[in-house]
Amino acid sequence: MDLLSECKASEVFEGQVVVYKHMHAYIDSMCLKWCLELNIADIIHKHGQPITLHDLVSTLQVPPSKISGVHRLMRHLAHNGFFDIIRFHDNNNEEEKEAYALTVASKLLVKGTQHSLAPMTKGALDPTVSGAYHFLGKWTFEDNLTLFDVSLGTNLWEFFSKNPSRLSFFNESMISDSQMLKLGLKDHGAVFEGLESIVDVGGGNGTISKIINAMFPELKCIVFDLPHVVENLSGSNNNLSFVGGDMFHSIPHADAILLKIVECTSRRRTEAACLDIGVSATILMELQYGDGDGAAVTRLAKRYARHGLDGGGDVGARMSLRQVGDEACDGSQCATCPSSLQEFVL
Numbered sequence: 001m002d003l004l005s006e007c008k009a010s011e012v013f014e015g016q017v018v019v020y021k022h023m024h025a026y027i028d029s030m031c032l033k034w035c036l037e038l039n040i041a042d043i044i045h046k047h048g049q050p051i052t053l054h055d056l057v058s059t060l061q062v063p064p065s066k067i068s069g070v071h072r073l074m075r076h077l078a079h080n081g082f083f084d085i086i087r088f089h090d091n092n093n094e095e096e097k098e099a100y101a102l103t104v105a106s107k108l109l110v111k112g113t114q115h116s117l118a119p120m121t122k123g124a125l126d127p128t129v130s131g132a133y134h135f136l137g138k139w140t141f142e143d144n145l146t147l148f149d150v151s152l153g154t155n156l157w158e159f160f161s162k163n164p165s166r167l168s169f170f171n172e173s174m175i176s177d178s179q180m181l182k183l184g185l186k187d188h189g190a191v192f193e194g195l196e197s198i199v200d201v202g203g204g205n206g207t208i209s210k211i212i213n214a215m216f217p218e219l220k221c222i223v224f225d226l227p228h229v230v231e232n233l234s235g236s237n238n239n240l241s242f243v244g245g246d247m248f249h250s251i252p253h254a255d256a257i258l259l260k261i262v263e264c265t266s267r268r269r270t271e272a273a274c275l276d277i278g279v280s281a282t283i284l285m286e287l288q289y290g291d292g293d294g295a296a297v298t299r300l301a302k303r304y305a306r307h308g309l310d311g312g313g314d315v316g317a318r319m320s321l322r323q324v325g326d327e328a329c330d331g332s333q334c335a336t337c338p339s340s341l342q343e344f345v346l
Contacts, residue, residue, distance in 0.1 A: 031076050033125040036118060040074075041082075041102060041109040050086045050099035074100055082106045115179050123173030128152075128166065161228055171205055178207040178260070185215055191283055192216055198283065199224050199254040201247050205233060206240070208260065213240045222252050258283045 004012050035041065043059050044051050051059075053074065057067050078085050084101040102110075108117045123129065132151040139150045148156045160167035192198070192212070196219065200209045203223035213221045213236075220239045223230060227244030235241045243252050251257065 027076075028080060029125055029130070031073055031080070032082070032121065034073060035077055035082065035106075036109060036122050036125070039111070040077075041106045041118075042111055044083075044100060044102050044106070045110045050084075050101040052097060052099045056100070077106075082109075115183070117176055117180075119169075119176040120173045123170060126169070157226055157228075174204050175207045178211070181208055181211055185211070189215065192219055195219060195255045197222065197254040198256045198258050199243075199252045200258040201225075201251060202260070203258070204229060206230075206235075206242060208258065209240060210236075212258075213237070220254075222254060224252055256283055 007015075038060060040056070043056065047055065047059075053067070053071055056074070057070055060070070062070055074083065075085070077083055078100065081103055082105050084103055086099045086101050087096050088099065089096060107113075108115060109121065110116055111118045132147045135147060135151045139145065139147050142150055146155060148154070148159065152159050154162075160170060198209075198212070198219065199222040200206070201224050203209055203225055206221075206223040209221040209223045212219065217237075217239065221235075221241075223233070223235075223240070223242045224245060224247065225242075226246070230242040230244045233242045245251070
């Protein structure tokens with residue numbers, strides 16, 4: 001049976017493009033992982049100027065048989081916005097040459113800098129995380145199991161408790177991403193006006209709360225996470241403390257809760273997800289992926305729950321993640337939302 005008999009050839013080829021595009025989409029991530037593993041951004045940064053392919057492969061000590069492959073990988077990364085290709089003529093040769101310069105995206109991959117996202121990117125592309133998605137088929141038929149439950153045989157936090165080195169790796173990746181908050185607070189510090197206390201739910205080692213505490217020393221910040229995460233941590237002053245517990249049972253009382261989320265939206269759904277947990281305000285930090293133009297913006301948002309409920313009570317039964325915005329989400333687009341896919345893992 002020919003399902004495409006009524007379709008024009010051009011329509012069939014357009015369908016093929018969609019299939020092939022997503023079939024090969026992993027190549028973008030793997031090229032980025034290659035860039036991190038070989039410290040390409042760091043090499044260009046230390047070089048002090050755009051680097052030619054010759055100088056790059058010389059620094060990397062790449063065997064001659066792989067130089068053409070490195071060339072293709074670098075051009076692919078340039079196409080994806082990680083490098084600028086600079087064309088020039090040197091003094092001794094009229095032949096045009098190419099050199100690779102850092103872009104804003106690749107500057108974020110330089111290790112050891114204030115806003116480096118290298119640890120976060122490395123963590124996201126680690127096989128422990130990315131490899132879990134190979135188990136989606138099996139996960140579908142496993143009742144009440146997350147994707148990590150299926151891929152690792154245990155939940156994420158138990159896995160970390162048995163593998164301390166992996167927990168350190170995870171925390172390092174979270175810290176690097178949290179450093180971006182400093183940029184957001186420059187323009188959105190007013191989000192904390194009128195608050196005397198906040199609880200940073202899932203706050204890890206307190207990187208975000210420490211930044212907020214330094215900028216707003218009068219604001220009481222409570223870092224709330226699982227007991228084994230915060231057991232050896234302490235605040236540097238009276239307005240920064242660490243509390244262990246389970247957010248699905250109870251949370252410490254505060255004027256507002258702080259949540260770090262990743263939210264995929266379209267231009268018609270530009271509002272943050274809202275947690276109905278019965279406190280006066282919810283402060284959400286989000287990374288919004290744009291539409292087809294690939295635009296993304298990081299921002300802070302303050303949303304009021306206004307339910308008149310006592311914070312610190314049992315919130316498990318009242319917790320719901322919902323989409324709000326200019327146009328209500330009926331769930332029809334959730335399958336394509338990166339944040340929805342990440343829920344499988346967690």
